[in-house]
Amino acid sequence: MNTLLEGLKQGLELGSIFALMALGYSMVYGIVKMINFAHSEFITIGGFLAYFITESLLKSTFGNSIWSLLIALVAAIIVCVIVAIITERFAYRPLRKKGSSRITALITAIGVSYIFSGIMNAIEPEQLQFHKFVDKNTSFYIAIITTAVLLALLTFFVKKTKIGIAMRAVSENEQAAKLMGINNNFIIALTFMIGSALAAIGVVIYLLDGECFTFEIGSVTIGLYPFVAAVIGGIGSLPGAVIGGFLIGIIRAITQVYSNIGLSSWVDTIIYGIFVIILLFKPSGLLGKDVREKV
Amino acid sequence: MANTVLKANNISIVFGGLKAVDNFSIEIKEGELVGLIGPNGAGKTTVFNMLTGVYVPTSGTVELCGKDVTKLNPHKRVELGISRTFQNIRLFKRMSVLENVKVSSNIHMNYSVFDGIFKTKKYYEQEDLATEEAMEILKVLGLEEYINEEAQNLPYGKQRKLEIARALASRPAILCLDEPAAGMNPTETEELMETIKIVREKFNTAILLIEHDMKLVMGICEWIKVISFGKEIATGTPVEIRNNKEVITAYLGE
Numbered sequence: 001m002n003t004l005l006e007g008l009k010q011g012l013e014l015g016s017i018f019a020l021m022a023l024g025y026s027m028v029y030g031i032v033k034m035i036n037f038a039h040s041e042f043i044t045i046g047g048f049l050a051y052f053i054t055e056s057l058l059k060s061t062f063g064n065s066i067w068s069l070l071i072a073l074v075a076a077i078i079v080c081v082i083v084a085i086i087t088e089r090f091a092y093r094p095l096r097k098k099g100s101s102r103i104t105a106l107i108t109a110i111g112v113s114y115i116f117s118g119i120m121n122a123i124e125p126e127q128l129q130f131h132k133f134v135d136k137n138t139s140f141y142i143a144i145i146t147t148a149v150l151l152a153l154l155t156f157f158v159k160k161t162k163i164g165i166a167m168r169a170v171s172e173n174e175q176a177a178k179l180m181g182i183n184n185n186f187i188i189a190l191t192f193m194i195g196s197a198l199a200a201i202g203v204v205i206y207l208l209d210g211e212c213f214t215f216e217i218g219s220v221t222i223g224l225y226p227f228v229a230a231v232i233g234g235i236g237s238l239p240g241a242v243i244g245g246f247l248i249g250i251i252r253a254i255t256q257v258y259s260n261i262g263l264s265s266w267v268d269t270i271i272y273g274i275f276v277i278i279l280l281f282k283p284s285g286l287l288g289k290d291v292r293e294k295v
Numbered sequence: 296m297a298n299t300v301l302k303a304n305n306i307s308i309v310f311g312g313l314k315a316v317d318n319f320s321i322e323i324k325e326g327e328l329v330g331l332i333g334p335n336g337a338g339k340t341t342v343f344n345m346l347t348g349v350y351v352p353t354s355g356t357v358e359l360c361g362k363d364v365t366k367l368n369p370h371k372r373v374e375l376g377i378s379r380t381f382q383n384i385r386l387f388k389r390m391s392v393l394e395n396v397k398v399s400s401n402i403h404m405n406y407s408v409f410d411g412i413f414k415t416k417k418y419y420e421q422e423d424l425a426t427e428e429a430m431e432i433l434k435v436l437g438l439e440e441y442i443n444e445e446a447q448n449l450p451y452g453k454q455r456k457l458e459i460a461r462a463l464a465s466r467p468a469i470l471c472l473d474e475p476a477a478g479m480n481p482t483e484t485e486e487l488m489e490t491i492k493i494v495r496e497k498f499n500t501a502i503l504l505i506e507h508d509m510k511l512v513m514g515i516c517e518w519i520k521v522i523s524f525g526k527e528i529a530t531g532t533p534v535e536i537r538n539n540k541e542v543i544t545a546y547l548g549e
Contacts, residue, residue, distance in 0.1 A: 153412060157411055157412060160422075161411035161418070161422070162397070162400070162401045162404045162406070162411070162421075162422070162425070163408060163411060164411075165390070165394055165397055165398055165401070166398065166401050168387065168389075168390055168394070169387050169390065169398040172387040172388060172389060172390065173385055173386075173387060175349075175385070176381070176385040176386075176387070177387075177398065178368070178369045178370050179347055179348075179349070179369050179370075179373065179379060180370075180373065180378075180398050180399045180401075180461060180462075180465065181370050181373030181374060181378075181399060181401060181402040181465050182370055182398065182401055183368075183370050184370070190408070289389070
């Protein structure tokens with residue numbers, strides 16, 4: 001029983017981290033109807049940067065203090081945001097401008113993802129261990145609280161501010177939004193920036209209890225889970241992304257708890273099995289709206 | 296003497312080998328109500344697209360309130376005072392009526408992302424003002440009871456009016472209406488005529504109107520420009536246009 005509770009707790013922690021990352025996929029898809037596969041590499045870049053900065057700060061006067069972690073977090077956010085701006089500006093925007101098809105954008109995104117992954121592999125192919133700033137219990141609370149606060153802020157932001165309204169307008173009809181005075185390129189870039197900032201926050205929370213990781217943390221270790229979470233929750237829906245994240249995190253953790261009866265090698269089969277069943281009944285995800293054109 | 300709000304000097308645009316609009320010029324002064332008519336495919340919407348920045352003309356220039364905007368993005372032109380509706384309704388269907396209008400208030404709010412996150416005084420002041428203004432516009436257009444309704448749920452005629460409301464929230468010096476009466480029955484068209492007159496007076500804006508409904512055009516426009524096959528064939532008052540031989544030929548054939 002104890003292990004089940006432990007598993008649930010771990011699932012909630014992992015779930016809230018997936019949720020933060022899923023928000024990025026979901027918001028970007030919502031606004032440009034493109035799956036930004038490079039998002040997983042934003043996660044890796046955030047993790048790497050936070051690692052290298054904490055390692056050098058540990059030797060400085062900041063040492064083991066919370067300040068080292070906070071500085072690393074802020075730096076990771078800033079760099080991820082810059083990488084997102086560059087990616088959007090030089091890889092995606094030119095395609096959008098030329099009105100290319102969605103498959104072209106998708107392949108470009110996959111290409112960008114491999115490019116970043118290759119660079120990270122060249123920088124550090126070995127496994128790294130993040131400094132253990134807090135214990136497992138504390139990192140659980142940090143994860144839950146951060147996700148709750150950020151979801152609340154983001155929901156308010158999208159619903160109630162002029163920028164949020166502009167985001168939704170661009171997402172529904174980019175051309176009409178432009179002709180109502182919305183600077184669509186700025187709004188799209190801002191969406192990418194928010195998504196990658198959340199990815200950076202997510203990965204730092206993932207690592208801060210002393211996790212080991214490699215350059216494949218974004219593409220393989222965390223991998224498709226946040227994306228799947230976004231789709232299960234209903235892509236484009238913020239609370240949907242969070243619910244999807246929790247769902248996957250919990251299923252994953254619980255199947256791992258029962259690894260003694262041989263469930264652990266079935267983790268992905270179970271997760272994706274549930275995923276397929278949910279989508280059979282709710283093709284647009286749990287909180288997604290059915291899009292049915294009036295004829 | 297009233298100032299010129301919109302001026303097009305000999306604009307032309309070529310698609311492939313086809314000259315869709317050929318040397319079109321127009322000058323509209325503050326508060327004028329002008330009609331742009333012509334047979335189907337004459338290039339009226341293409342003119343609108345060049346005026347509002349969807350297309351860049353192959354040659355010629357566009358001036359808005361004295362500034363050359365020929366190469367300017369659509370959203371920058373909106374800031375300078377041009378606004379439009381669409382021939383096929385292009386509302387933000389899943390957003391509320393009020394939100395649709397507030398999209399256009401965006402250019403008049405300048406609070407930052409951080410003001411938005413931390414809900415500063417500036418955020419509240421500007422959002423409240425925008426809401427108030429949007430409500431006022433919606434009231435004039437008779438949509439105030441629908442403010443929280445999703446735009447897609449409004450009846451067709453109200454959707455057309457909502458497009459006008461949304462275009463007004465950017466406080467345009469000139470409002471371009473692309474076939475506002477399309478698909479309306481005679482009673483609705485009559486009502487729309489009244490609305491257009493009220494809008495012009497209340498919001499102090501010039502109006503350029505594309506329309507097929509001759510009763511509407513002849514009834515409210517001060518002067519009219521007629522194009523056919525991309526070329527201007529006549530300019531004049533409604534009475535002059537009605538009796539112009541070339542116009543009659545263009546519409547009815549030889």
